[in-house]
Amino acid sequence: MTFTIGCRYRDYDKKSFEVEKDTAAEALATAENLERSDVEIEYINTPDHGRLDMWGFRRLYKDGS
Secondary structure, three states: OOEEEEEEEOOOOOOEEEEEEOOHHHHHHHHHHHHHOOEEEEEEEEOOOEEEOHHHHHHHHOOOO
8 A cells, every 4th residue: 555645846836746655644744744844735645545635634544544
């Protein structure tokens, strides 16, 4: 199971990248750390629930399920 975080730098035009993590807990921690920096989370692809925004991902996976 791989969680893919789609990210975009806030100060740049179309400068985007992806980060892959093995667990929901790792993906959530990484996404929250990226949000604190100069990065916007555009989506998170999950193995069970498809593509989610950050709000939806937090709701589903905040307990590490």
